[in-house]
Amino acid sequence: MMGLRLIRPYFPSIYWKIEGHMYHWLLAMVSMWSWTAGYDIIESGDEPSTCMGSRTLVLANHQSTADVPMLMTAWNPRRGVLCNLMWIMDRVFKFTNFGIVSVLHEDFFIQAGKTKREQSLEELRAHIHKFYVPLGRQFIVLFPEGGFLHKRREISHRFAEKNNLPKLEYVSLPRAGAMKVIMDEVGPQMCDAASSSKAENNKGIENNNRKTHKMLLETTVGECIDWILDVTIAYPDRIPLHLTDIVCGFRKPCNTHIHYRLYPSTEVPTDAEGMTQWLYDRFIEKDKMLEEFYRTGQFPSNVPYVKRRVRQDNLQYMILHLFFLASTYIQYRMLCYLVCWFF
CATH class of the missing domain: 1.10.287 (Helix Hairpins)
Structure with a gap:
């Protein structure tokens, strides 16, 4: 992907098309880790294909380092998703091995902490117009809780007491700042x-x-958010997987459940107070849904409850391995040639 940067200034459309496919391929390799370790994904709720081809804001609960890889695994079989999304993630991920890929893909890294909050929101506002809209990204993925549940629960409880809000056990009260910026800049209004x-x-x-x-x-047409995709991730026995489990397969095979709910973006209030309350309501409902899931094994639903097991393509994994092995060999030979030429 680094080599592609050379053609970006001269053929930007070709560059971003190739980059999108290669980005999907790399995320597919991540999805293979959980798939081969036996960490299957069961989907339920609304069908996300409804919002395909439309700009969509994805809101997901955040429990552990496995959340992002599990979403990658769930969306890998869906064509046109992984290559057309932008992640909003903590700035610390910029310095991981996956960080360089996200930097090249123009994902957004947000800074945690009160002192950096306003600056980060302004940077997100600029990033939306500099990359998200011009590059035609369809999905923008946001974790509104602002951190992992085990770190945020106590803070969330204190905030709930001060503001006469319910104490949530399975999720934490979300922050509406990033969502407000997104909806202000590319909302339906x-x-x-x-x-x-x-x-x-x-x-x-x-x-x-x-x-x-x-x-x-x-x-x-297509420049503004049309849908809100609410994603609820539930791990077995309330014990979330972690990145080390996915990479090394430490934990026994298990099922992770992902429940989808779709909302037209026009349902979201445009004023700050109304939007914040709307987001609170979604996470209060999410908390009740998770409580019922861990009690009954099913999410509450007004329609017949249908589970969909995510199936991966083993042939795709094999072809991608061959491609990256061949690519590595070619780059190695080129490096050897350059070393011999100069020395």
Whole structure:
């Protein structure tokens, strides 16, 4: 992927197309770790394919270092997802072995802590317009709790006491700052405003040149968030997997359950207080859902409960291994050639 950077200034569209595929391939290798260790994924709830082709904000609960790899595993078989998403993750992940890949993909690294919060939100605002929108990313993945559950639970309880909110046991109360920035910049109200502005500015053009006007309006299509995908991750016996389990297979094979709920973005209030309360309501519901799941083994649902086991493609894994082995060998030979040339 580093070599591709050379063609980026001259052929950006080709670069990002190739980069997207290679990014998916690398995440597929991560998904293989959990798959071969026997950590299967069971999906339930709404079908995420409904929001395919539309910009979608993904909200997920955060329990451990395994959350991101498990989402990668769940979405690997779905075409067009992993190559078209942007992760919002803690800045510490920038300095891991996966960090360089995320940097090249233009994922966003947010800084934790009160002192850096406002600065991080402003950087996210700029990042959305610099990369998320121009690159045509469809999915933006956010963990609103701002940290792992075991670190956040006590803080969440204290905050709940001060603000007359329920104490949550299976999730923590979320922070709405990042979601507010995202919805302010690419929410449905921004599409309406952009369309109205273009319609007003091009009123004369509509009468004289309908074709040109149509092209101008089409530039706003797909630029704004259409869906909110609420993701609830439940690990067996309330004991989350960890990255070391996935990489080394320390834990016995088990099933991780992922429940989806889809909301049209127009349901989210646009004011700060209303949006925060909407997000609180989702996580209060999520807490009740997890309580019932750990008690009954099923998430509550208003429709017939259907479980879908995620199936991976072993042929894909084999082809990707052959590709990366061949790529490594070619790079090794090129390095040897350069060393011999100069020395």
